[in-house]
Amino acid sequence: MITLIRRHMKLFFKDKASVFFSLLSVFIIIALYLLFLSENMSSSLPTFDQRAAFVFLWMFAGILAVTTATAPLGALGKFIEDRVGKKSEDLLITKIKKRTLAYSYVFYSFIIGLIFTVLLFVFGFIYTYGKFSITLELSFSLVAVLVISTLMHTLLFYLITSSLRTMSAFSGFSTIVGTLIGFLAGIYIPIGVLPIYLQKIMILFPTTQSAVLLRDLLMTDVLEPMKHHLPNEAYEEIIKTLGVTLQWNDQVLSNQFSWMYLLGVTIVLVVVVLVRNRNT
Amino acid sequence: MLRVSGLSKSFGAIQAVKDVSFHVEKGTTFAFLGTNGAGKSTVIHMIIDLLKPDAGKIAFTGGVLQEVTGVVFQTHRLDEELTIEENLMIRAKLYGIPKQKAKQRIDELLALTHISTKRDRVYGKCSGGEKRKTDIIRALLHRPDFLILDEPTTGLDAESREEIWAFLNKLQQDQGLTIFLTTHYIEEAEQVDYVLIMHEGKVEVEGTPAELKAQYTKMILTLHTTDKKKVADSLQTTPYAFECDYDKVFVEIHKNKDAIAILQKTEDFIDDFSIEETNLENVFLEVTKQIKTRLII
Numbered sequence: 193m194i195t196l197i198r199r200h201m202k203l204f205f206k207d208k209a210s211v212f213f214s215l216l217s218v219f220i221i222i223a224l225y226l227l228f229l230s231e232n233m234s235s236s237l238p239t240f241d242q243r244a245a246f247v248f249l250w251m252f253a254g255i256l257a258v259t260t261a262t263a264p265l266g267a268l269g270k271f272i273e274d275r276v277g278k279k280s281e282d283l284l285i286t287k288i289k290k291r292t293l294a295y296s297y298v299f300y301s302f303i304i305g306l307i308f309t310v311l312l313f314v315f316g317f318i319y320t321y322g323k324f325s326i327t328l329e330l331s332f333s334l335v336a337v338l339v340i341s342t343l344m345h346t347l348l349f350y351l352i353t354s355s356l357r358t359m360s361a362f363s364g365f366s367t368i369v370g371t372l373i374g375f376l377a378g379i380y381i382p383i384g385v386l387p388i389y390l391q392k393i394m395i396l397f398p399t400t401q402s403a404v405l406l407r408d409l410l411m412t413d414v415l416e417p418m419k420h421h422l423p424n425e426a427y428e429e430i431i432k433t434l435g436v437t438l439q440w441n442d443q444v445l446s447n448q449f450s451w452m453y454l455l456g457v458t459i460v461l462v463v464v465v466l467v468r469n470r471n472t
Numbered sequence: 473m474l475r476v477s478g479l480s481k482s483f484g485a486i487q488a489v490k491d492v493s494f495h496v497e498k499g500t501t502f503a504f505l506g507t508n509g510a511g512k513s514t515v516i517h518m519i520i521d522l523l524k525p526d527a528g529k530i531a532f533t534g535g536v537l538q539e540v541t542g543v544v545f546q547t548h549r550l551d552e553e554l555t556i557e558e559n560l561m562i563r564a565k566l567y568g569i570p571k572q573k574a575k576q577r578i579d580e581l582l583a584l585t586h587i588s589t590k591r592d593r594v595y596g597k598c599s600g601g602e603k604r605k606t607d608i609i610r611a612l613l614h615r616p617d618f619l620i621l622d623e624p625t626t627g628l629d630a631e632s633r634e635e636i637w638a639f640l641n642k643l644q645q646d647q648g649l650t651i652f653l654t655t656h657y658i659e660e661a662e663q664v665d666y667v668l669i670m671h672e673g674k675v676e677v678e679g680t681p682a683e684l685k686a687q688y689t690k691m692i693l694t695l696h697t698t699d700k701k702k703v704a705d706s707l708q709t710t711p712y713a714f715e716c717d718y719d720k721v722f723v724e725i726h727k728n729k730d731a732i733a734i735l736q737k738t739e740d741f742i743d744d745f746s747i748e749e750t751n752l753e754n755v756f757l758e759v760t761k762q763i764k765t766r767l768i769i
Contacts, residue, residue: 195565206553282549286566
């Protein structure tokens with residue numbers, strides 16, 4: 193298994209295009225942030241201390257959530273490439289079992305996802321400290337969200353891409369995910385400004401739960417100044433609109449709900465992947 | 473070494489392999505001939521357990537399938553981005569060969585195939601011959617007894633083909649390797665111990681190259697003449713079938729000796745003659761021609 197994982201990783205990093213396209217959605221979001229999203233959001237918020245930091249960290253939490261999805265998906269391209277190029281046949285005629293090969297792709301994509309997520313976090317950590325003098329807290333919860341979210345997306349995309357038979361089908365799927373993920377994470381358009389039925393659909397996507405948990409964990413230092421500056425109702429309205437908290441009908445969904453949802457989906461996906469490969 | 477019985481496989485409505493049976497003796501070379509789409513690769517995929525047969529049995533003697541077989545696929549399957557040595561080391565590890573032993577084995581095989589100096593070359597940048605040699609080395613890493621070669625020399629120049637066969641023959645002599653081969657090159661099949669010809673998923677004929685040649689032999693005596701009418705008249709009294717062309721008359725004979733009587737009868741009307749011996753290619757063409765005729769009827 194380790195040999196296979198190392199092989200997949202070696203091949204992934206040798207293919208610069210794979211690396212680039214794994215992070216393309218992230219680059220696009222950063223570019224949009226620099227071009228106008230940051231300005232748009234700042235202008236729609238009341239003036240308070242750390243407003244720029246608030247906007248950056250809100251965006252950064254979303255980008256991290258997106259990375260936990262797109263990085264493993266990009267890595268899974270190797271899985272499809274091996275199958276289309278029949279390289280997996282060459283691997284399967286050795287002593288390894290089909291399920292070992294299958295799990296090797298899952299683990300490798302998960303590791304690639306974690307590497308990119310960690311790198312992005314380090315970049316955000318340094319930027320936040322340098323630009324806003326805020327030190328992000330590397331809590332257990334933060335690490336847990338990043339790990340679980342990466343694992344959940346890896347398993348989900350592994351199951352979906354298992355049914356793809358061509359590279360063009362994979363490229364098409366990646367394009368759809370790359371386009372939709374910014375919306376699902378509520379980055380391009382804040383969740384609160386969308387119609388109620390769309391908000392509910394977004395809440396069902398586990399990526400949204402990752403984004404919400406990450407916003408809660410990363411924005412602690414900027415939410416407090418805003419809370420002091422604004423009346424409570426206005427504050428609640430803003431954090432609901434921006435998807436720092438989620439609302440289902442009149443019920444504000446707690447962080448516990450997001451944790452349970454994310455964990456539940458991940459466990460279900462783990463079981464499905466194990467069952468699917470049980471007899472191979 | 474390998475016994476296949478009643479093997480069948482369908483893909484939807486298409487029956488790719490129909491009740492195929494054969495056996496391969498240890499230490500021999502077995503050739504599988506057939507037109508494109510005959511079902512050769514499907515049979516190989518079932519033998520190496522990459523495809524489940526709908527019916528039939530495949531039995532290996534001598535050990536676990538993965539341990540006793542080495543496979544060279546029709547198309548290159550190693551990683552284009554890695555070097556020859558990196559590719560081989562990865563595969564050796566997947567066979568559970570310890571690092572030091574793997575290194576020794578790779579050194580040995582690279583030397584035998586004369587590509588030791590190319591070990592650090594990226595596989596994707598190697599020539600066709602170098603790639604094929606690497607594929608064969610990869611198949612031999614774990615010292616298999618049974619080597620499956622799916623059109624191993626297709627697309628290679630004559631020199632590379634000769635070099636690869638010299639290496640394989642040496643290996644067979646030294647280690648008693650059993651070789652199972654599919655090929656488009658009839659001259660390669662001429663050298664083997666047993667031939668099986670498949671067409672549209674079915675075994676049409678099988679036997680040693682000599683047996684097949686004997687069974688399908690149609691030696692042709694070509695008489696070069698300027699008076700084909702007189703030649704034809706002379707041949708009317710003989711038991712041999714013949715056909716006339718512009719300045720030639722083709723006579724079907726069974727053995728070289730038959731030509732003497734014919735030449736004596738026609739010697740006044742012919743300028744020259746030649747005898748063409750049947751080779752395996754003629755057998756292959758004859759078999760496929762008979763099948764087509766059968767289908768038309």
